[in-house]
Amino acid sequence: MENILVLTHADDSGSALTKASLEAVTAGLEVAARLKAPLTIGLVAVDAAAAAGAVASTGARLLAVSGEAFAQARYATDAAAVEAICRAANASIVLAPGSSRFTRIAAGVAHRVGGFVDTHITALSGAESVEASRWFYRQRIEAVISRAVRPWFLLLDAGTHAAFAGATGSAQIEEIAVQLPSIRTTVSGFRAPAQDAQTIRPDAKMLFVAGAGWTKKQPDGQTHAAEAGELILGFLRNTSSSLGSSKSLVDQGGEGNSVLPFLTHLNQIGQTGSTPRHAKGLSTCCHGEEPHVVGWRFIADRRAISLDPNCGWTRGKADVVYIADAFAVMAKVNEKLEANKA
Amino acid sequence: MANVLHIVVCAGIVPDPLQTLEPVTGPAGPGLKNEMVLPAVLDPWAASALYEAAALAAKNPGSKLWLLSLGPKAKLQQVMMTVAQKVAFELVPIDGPIGGFPDAHATAAALAETIAALPGLDRTKLLLFGGWESATRGAGVTLQLVGERLGITDQFQGVDQIDLHEDGSFEVLERVEGGKHQASVCAGMPAVLGWATGNLAEPRNNPQVGMANMRTIMPALAKAKVAKLEANGLSYLSVALPKQQRETRVVKDMTPDEIAAEVVAWIGAE
Numbered sequence: 001m002e003n004i005l006v007l008t009h010a011d012d013s014g015s016a017l018t019k020a021s022l023e024a025v026t027a028g029l030e031v032a033a034r035l036k037a038p039l040t041i042g043l044v045a046v047d048a049a050a051a052a053g054a055v056a057s058t059g060a061r062l063l064a065v066s067g068e069a070f071a072q073a074r075y076a077t078d079a080a081a082v083e084a085i086c087r088a089a090n091a092s093i094v095l096a097p098g099s100s101r102f103t104r105i106a107a108g109v110a111h112r113v114g115g116f117v118d119t120h121i122t123a124l125s126g127a128e129s130v131e132a133s134r135w136f137y138r139q140r141i142e143a144v145i146s147r148a149v150r151p152w153f154l155l156l157d158a159g160t161h162a163a164f165a166g167a168t169g170s171a172q173i174e175e176i177a178v179q180l181p182s183i184r185t186t187v188s189g190f191r192a193p194a195q196d197a198q199t200i201r202p203d204a205k206m207l208f209v210a211g212a213g214w215t216k217k218q219p220d221g222q223t224h225a226a227e228a229g230e231l232i233l234g235f236l237r238n239t240s241s242s243l244g245s246s247k248s249l250v251d252q253g254g255e256g257n258s259v260l261p262f263l264t265h266l267n268q269i270g271q272t273g274s275t276p277r278h279a280k281g282l283s284t285c286c287h288g289e290e291p292h293v294v295g296w297r298f299i300a301d302r303r304a305i306s307l308d309p310n311c312g313w314t315r316g317k318a319d320v321v322y323i324a325d326a327f328a329v330m331a332k333v334n335e336k337l338e339a340n341k342a
Numbered sequence: 343m344a345n346v347l348h349i350v351v352c353a354g355i356v357p358d359p360l361q362t363l364e365p366v367t368g369p370a371g372p373g374l375k376n377e378m379v380l381p382a383v384l385d386p387w388a389a390s391a392l393y394e395a396a397a398l399a400a401k402n403p404g405s406k407l408w409l410l411s412l413g414p415k416a417k418l419q420q421v422m423m424t425v426a427q428k429v430a431f432e433l434v435p436i437d438g439p440i441g442g443f444p445d446a447h448a449t450a451a452a453l454a455e456t457i458a459a460l461p462g463l464d465r466t467k468l469l470l471f472g473g474w475e476s477a478t479r480g481a482g483v484t485l486q487l488v489g490e491r492l493g494i495t496d497q498f499q500g501v502d503q504i505d506l507h508e509d510g511s512f513e514v515l516e517r518v519e520g521g522k523h524q525a526s527v528c529a530g531m532p533a534v535l536g537w538a539t540g541n542l543a544e545p546r547n548n549p550q551v552g553m554a555n556m557r558t559i560m561p562a563l564a565k566a567k568v569a570k571l572e573a574n575g576l577s578y579l580s581v582a583l584p585k586q587q588r589e590t591r592v593v594k595d596m597t598p599d600e601i602a603a604e605v606v607a608w609i610g611a612e
Contacts, residue, residue: 073518076496101518103499106483106486108489108490118576120482131579137478141363141581142584143372143581145576145578146576149574184495184528185526185527185529186526187525189525190523202519265502265541266517268539272386272477272539280608294359301608303605305601317588317590323592323593324593324601329605331598332602333606336602337606
C-alpha cells in the first residue's frame with residue numbers, strides 16, 4: 001500500500017503556505033483518496049504552526065520543520081529540512097510543488113533517501129497505482145510515466161490543480177528536529193524591476209508576446225523601437241497582461257541594435273524560455289515557428305498579428321491570425337482600451 | 343588577486359529545435375524517429391553555461407574548463423565541430439544514448455563518476471556548471487543529482503549571473519517566481535550552478551580556437567568510455583505528440599480599426 005507525503009513550504013511571510021503548496025495538497029488528497037492511502041503533509045516554514053492552519057481541515061498527519069534557518073530558500077537548509085520530513089514520514093509517494101524553492105532541492109533529497117524524482121508533472125492518474133503525465137522536448141511530446149521503485153518524488157507544475165481551500169483551524173503538528181549542516185550561503189534579497197516596470201505577471205489572464213518584428217525597419221525605412229515600446233507598455237498598462245518575448249528580440253540588446261529596454265531574458269517564451277499558463281495569448285511581430293510556439297503549450301486561446309500570411313501561426317498554431325501591421329493595430333487597440341476605461 | 347577555478351560544464355546534445363520530432367517506441371523504449379540523423383546542437387541552456395564558464399575562466403588566469411557531454415560519439419563529434427569554434431575547453435565525452443527518455447538518475451550517476459575521476463581536478467576549486475533544464479527531458483534534476491553525488495551542498499538553479507569576489511566568495515542571481523531574481527552570497531567553491539540564459543551573447547566562431555580544441559577533441563572521442571544507463575524502474579505507459587492542430591481563422595481583409603475592435607472585444611470576453 002502506498003503512503004503519500006505532500007511537501008509544502010511557506011511564502012515570504014514565513015507563516016502562510018504558498019498557493020503552489022496548496023495545489024499540491026489538493027493533488028495529495030485526490031491521490032490518497034483514489035489509492036485509499038494515508039496522507040501526511042510536511043511543512044517547511046519559520047512559523048509552521050501558523051502555516052499549518054490552512055491545511056488543518058485535511059485531517060492529514062502534519063509534520064513540520066520550523067525556525068529562522070528556513071526563512072531563506074537555500075539548498076543546504078531546505079534539503080536538510082525536507083530530508084528530515086521524508087525520513088519521518090517514510091512515504092512511498094512524495095508530492096511537492098514545482099516551486100523554485102523545492103525544484104532546487106527535490107532531486108538531491110530524493111537521492112539522499114534512496115528515491116527517484118520526476119518533475120514538471122501536469123496530471124496524476126491511475127486507479128491502482130500512480131501514473132504521471134509530463135512533457136518532453138520542451139512541451140512537444142507528452143508521455144505518461146510510472147516508476148516501480150519507491151520512494152518516488154513527483155514535482156507538480158503550478159496551475160495543474162486547484163489550491164486547497166478548506167476551513168482554517170488549529171492544527172496539531174509534529175515538529176521534526178533537523179541537524180543543520182554548515183551554512184555557506186546567505187540569501188541577500190530579491191532583485192526585481194520597480195513595481196510599475198514589472199512586466200512578468202504569472203497570474204495575469206493574458207500573455208502578450210512581442211517578437212523581433214517590432215524593432216525591424218518599417219515601411220518608411222526606419223526602425224521605431226521607442227514607439228514600439230510605448231505601444232507595448234501601453235497595452236500592458238491597459239490590460240495588466242504579462243509580457244513575453246522571443247529570444248531573438250531579447251538578444252538584440254546584446255548586439256547593439258534597437259531594443260525594448262524593459263525586456264530581459266526573463267521575458268523569453270519558448271525553447272529557451274518559459275512555458276507560462278494564461279487563459280489567452282496575443283502574439284505580435286513573431287513568426288510563430290516551433291521554437292517560439294513550444295512556449296505556448298498552456299495558452300488556451302491564441303491570437304496573432306503578423307504581416308506574413310505564411311507565418312507559423314497560420315498553420316494550425318493560433319485560433320485567429322490577423323494579417324496586419326501590429327504598429328497600426330496596437331495603436332488602435334490602445335485607443336479603444338483607454339476609451340473604454342474613460 | 344584572481345581565483346583559480348576548475349569549472350566543469352555538463353552539457354548534452356539535443357535535436358535542432360527547428361526539426362520535426364516524432365516519437366517511436368523500440369525494444370529499448372521510446373525514442374525519436376530517425377533520431378541519429380536529426381541535426382543536433384548543444385543544449386541551449388547548457389550552452390549558456392559554457393559561455394559563462396569560458397568568460398569566467400578568461401577573467402581568472404590559471405583556471406581550467408572541462409566540457410562533459412554524454413551522447414553517441416558520432417553525434418558528439420558532429421556537434422563539437424561547431425561548439426569547438428566558440429570557446430576553449432577540454433572535452434570529456436561519454437559514449438551513451440541520446441535523447442530525453444533515459445532516466446536522469448542514471449545519467450547523473452555516469453556524469454558524477456566521470457567527474458570524480460577527472461585527472462587534475464581540484465574539488466576545492468570546483469564550479470559545476472550546466473543548464474538548469476535540458477531541452478530534451480527538461481527535468482532540471484541531473485545537475486543537482488551530480489552535485490549531491492559529489493557532496494556539494496551549495497547549489498543554485500536558474501542562474502543568470504555570478505559575480506566572483508577576490509576572496510573566492512561569489513554572488514549568484516537565481517530565477518524565482520514572478521520575474522524576480524533571488525540574490526545569494528556563497529562563501530566559495532565547490533558549488534553547483536544550473537544556468538538559465540545568463541547575460542552573454544553566443545560567441546562568434548573563432549577558427550583558431552576551433553583548431554586548438556579539435557586537437558584534443560578527436561583523441562578524447564576515440565577514448566570515450568561507454569555508459570550503459572539503468573532504467574531505475576521508470577516505464578513509459580504512453581508517448582505521443584499532442585493534438586495541436588487548431589482550426590486557424592486567417593483574417594486578411596480587415597482594417598486596423600476593425601481588427602482592434604475585435605481584439606478588444608476578445609480581451610474583454612470571459
